[in-house]
Amino acid sequence: MVFNSFEYLLFLPIAFFLYWFVFNKRITSQNLLLLILSYIFYGWWDWRFLSLIAFSSFVDYHAGIYIYRAKRDQIKKLWLWLSILVNLGFLGVFKYYNFFAESFAGLFLNFGYEVDALTLDIILPVGISFYTFQTMSYTIDIYRRRLVPTTNMLHFFTFVSFFPQLVAGPIERATNLLPQFHKKRFFDYAFAAEGLRQILxxxxxxxxxxxxxxxxxxxxxxxxxxxxxxxxxxxxxxxxxxxxxxxxxxxxxxxxxxxxxxxxxxxxxxxxxxxxDISEFWRRWHISLSTWFRDYLYIPLGGSKGGKWMTLRNIFIIFIVSGLWHGANWTFVVWGGLNALYMVPLIIFNLNRYxxxxxxxxxxxxxxxxxxxxxxxxxxxxxxxxxxxxxxxxxxxxxxxxxxxxxxxxxxxxxxxxxxxxxxxxxxxxxxxxxxxxxxxxxxxxxxxxxxxxxxxxxxxxxxxxxxxxxxxxx
Structure with missing residues (x-):
C-alpha cells in the first residue's frame, strides 16, 4: 500500500476513526491496533515478508533485554553481534548477494577466467534498509548505555513496524519514538491540523x-x-x-x-x-540516515579527532557505505564517492561547518x-x-x-x-x-x-x- 493510492485514501480515515473513537480508552489497545494496521499496510504489498519484520523485532527485543541484563562484556557483545548479524544478514541476502556474486564473476572475467555467478531469484522486501537500521540502533544504544530496553513486546513491535515511517523512513531512534508508545496520547486538533497540512x-x-x-x-x-x-x-x-x-x-x-x-x-x-555547500546539503538531506551514519559509523571510526587524513578517510567510508545502502549497483558507490570528493576541500580548509x-x-x-x-x-x-x-x-x-x-x-x-x-x-x-x-x-x-x-x-x-x-x- 502506498500513500498516493486509492487503498490508502480509504485506509487512513478508517484507521483514524478506530484509533480515536473505538480503541482510545487504553494505550495497549491503541498500540495493538497500530500494530495490526501496520502489518496490514505492509502486508498489502506482500504478506510473506511480514515474517522478516516479526523475526527482526523478536530478535532485537530479546537482544536488547539480554544486553542490558548481562554482567559480562563478552555476553553483551554476543547479543549485540547477534542483533547486528541478523539484520545485516537480511540485507546481505535480499539486497546485496546477487550484486556481489555478479561483481565477483565479473572480476574474474576481466582476468580471462569465466566463473558462473550463482545468483538467487529473490525480490527486495520494501523498506528493509529502513527498519533494519532502526532496530540495529536500538540494540547499539542499549549496549552503549544510552537507552533502557522496553520490556513490553507489543510496544516494541509497534515501534518497529509503525506504518507511517515503516517503508521509507524517517529512520527513527528508539530514544525518540519508543517512549511515545508508552505514553497516553490525547487528540490535539492543532497538532492534527498541522499533520494534514504536511500531508497535503x-x-x-x-x-x-x-x-x-x-x-x-x-x-x-x-x-x-x-x-x-x-x-x-x-x-x-x-x-x-x-x-x-x-x-x-x-x-x-x-x-x-x-x-x-x-x-x-x-x-x-x-x-x-x-x-x-555540500556539507550543509548533507545536514539537510535525508537527515535520519545522515545522522545514523554519523553516530554509528563515522564517530566510532574516529570522526574528525585523528587529523585531516583520518577525517577524509572516514568521510569516504561513510559516503561509499551510504552509496551502497541506497542500492546494489556500482553507480551508487560512485555517487557516494563523488559526494565525498566534494567534501575534500571543505575538510582541508576547515569549511565543513562554515x-x-x-x-x-x-x-x-x-x-x-x-x-x-x-x-x-x-x-x-x-x-x-x-x-x-x-x-x-x-x-x-x-x-x-x-x-x-x-x-x-x-x-x-x-x-x-x-x-x-x-x-x-x-x-x-x-x-x-x-x-x-x-x-x-x-x-x-x-x-x-x-x-x-x-x-x-x-x-x-x-x-x-x-x-x-x-x-x-x-x-
Missing amino acids: WGLFKKVVIADNSAIIVNQVFENYHELGPVDLIVGAVFFTFQIYGDFSGYSDIAIGTAKLFGFKLMQNFAFPYFSR HTSDISKHQLLPNISQLFNIILTFVLTCLAFIFFRSLSIKDAWEYLSGIFIIEGWAYPTVDIRILVFVFFMLIVEWFNRDRSFGLSISNLPIIARWLIYISILMILILFGKSSDSFIYFQF
Missing part, C-alpha cells in the same frame, strides 16, 4: 513535482544517446527535483500521518536545495554570494545524481560526456506548467525555510490559508500524476 504538501511534492518531472526524466535518460546537451541538462535538473519531491514528499506524508495519531517524528529534510546558521535569516532574499553558493551546490548535486539515476557507470559517463559537447545546443521543449509548479514549490519553501516543512503557514490569516489549501488541492486534481510507488521503496 507532501502529496503536492510527490504527485505534482516528482511524478510530472518523472515524465521528462524518463524520456531523457532512456534516449540520452539521441539528445543534445541542453536536453541532457534538463533531464539531470528535473531528476534532482523528482527525487526531492518523491522522497521529501514521502517524509512529509509520513510525519504528517504520524501527527494524526499523536506521534512526533524527526524532521528528515530541511530544504536541502537552499544549501550553500554554514550552520539559517540562510538569509531575517532577509527577504539571499545576497549575491549566497545565491552563487546555492547554485554551485545545486549543480554539483545534479552532476552526482546522474550516476544515481543511470543504470550503469557506462551510461552515466556517456550521459555526462553528452552534456559537455560543443555542438547540438538548442532550446529544450519543456511543459511550462511543471516549471511553474517547481517555482511555486521553491517560493513556498523559501519563505518557510525556518520552519519544519514548506506548508507550515498557521501564522497566515485563515482566508489566505484556505485559498492556498484549495489552490493546491485543485492543482493535485488537475495536474497530479500517479506512479505505482516511491523511488526510495527500492532501497
Whole structure:
C-alpha cells in the first residue's frame, strides 16, 4: 500500500476513526491496533515478508533485554553481534548477494577466467534498509548505555513496524519514538491540523513535482544517446527535483500521518536545495540516515579527532557505505564517492561547518554570494545524481560526456506548467525555510490559508500524476 493510492485514501480515515473513537480508552489497545494496521499496510504489498519484520523485532527485543541484563562484556557483545548479524544478514541476502556474486564473476572475467555467478531469484522486501537500521540502533544504544530496553513486546513491535515511517523512513531512534508508545496520547486538533497540512504538501511534492518531472526524466535518460546537451541538462535538473519531491514528499506524508495519531517524528529534510555547500546539503538531506551514519559509523571510526587524513578517510567510508545502502549497483558507490570528493576541500580548509546558521535569516532574499553558493551546490548535486539515476557507470559517463559537447545546443521543449509548479514549490519553501516543512503557514490569516489549501488541492486534481510507488521503496 502506498500513500498516493486509492487503498490508502480509504485506509487512513478508517484507521483514524478506530484509533480515536473505538480503541482510545487504553494505550495497549491503541498500540495493538497500530500494530495490526501496520502489518496490514505492509502486508498489502506482500504478506510473506511480514515474517522478516516479526523475526527482526523478536530478535532485537530479546537482544536488547539480554544486553542490558548481562554482567559480562563478552555476553553483551554476543547479543549485540547477534542483533547486528541478523539484520545485516537480511540485507546481505535480499539486497546485496546477487550484486556481489555478479561483481565477483565479473572480476574474474576481466582476468580471462569465466566463473558462473550463482545468483538467487529473490525480490527486495520494501523498506528493509529502513527498519533494519532502526532496530540495529536500538540494540547499539542499549549496549552503549544510552537507552533502557522496553520490556513490553507489543510496544516494541509497534515501534518497529509503525506504518507511517515503516517503508521509507524517517529512520527513527528508539530514544525518540519508543517512549511515545508508552505514553497516553490525547487528540490535539492543532497538532492534527498541522499533520494534514504536511500531508497535503507532501502529496503536492510527490504527485505534482516528482511524478510530472518523472515524465521528462524518463524520456531523457532512456534516449540520452539521441539528445543534445541542453536536453541532457534538463533531464539531470528535473531528476534532482523528482527525487526531492518523491522522497521529501514521502517524509512529509509520513510525519504528517504520524501527527494524526499523536506521534512526533524527526524532521528528515530541511530544504536541502537552499544549501550553500555540500556539507550543509548533507545536514539537510535525508537527515535520519545522515545522522545514523554519523553516530554509528563515522564517530566510532574516529570522526574528525585523528587529523585531516583520518577525517577524509572516514568521510569516504561513510559516503561509499551510504552509496551502497541506497542500492546494489556500482553507480551508487560512485555517487557516494563523488559526494565525498566534494567534501575534500571543505575538510582541508576547515569549511565543513562554515554554514550552520539559517540562510538569509531575517532577509527577504539571499545576497549575491549566497545565491552563487546555492547554485554551485545545486549543480554539483545534479552532476552526482546522474550516476544515481543511470543504470550503469557506462551510461552515466556517456550521459555526462553528452552534456559537455560543443555542438547540438538548442532550446529544450519543456511543459511550462511543471516549471511553474517547481517555482511555486521553491517560493513556498523559501519563505518557510525556518520552519519544519514548506506548508507550515498557521501564522497566515485563515482566508489566505484556505485559498492556498484549495489552490493546491485543485492543482493535485488537475495536474497530479500517479506512479505505482516511491523511488526510495527500492532501497
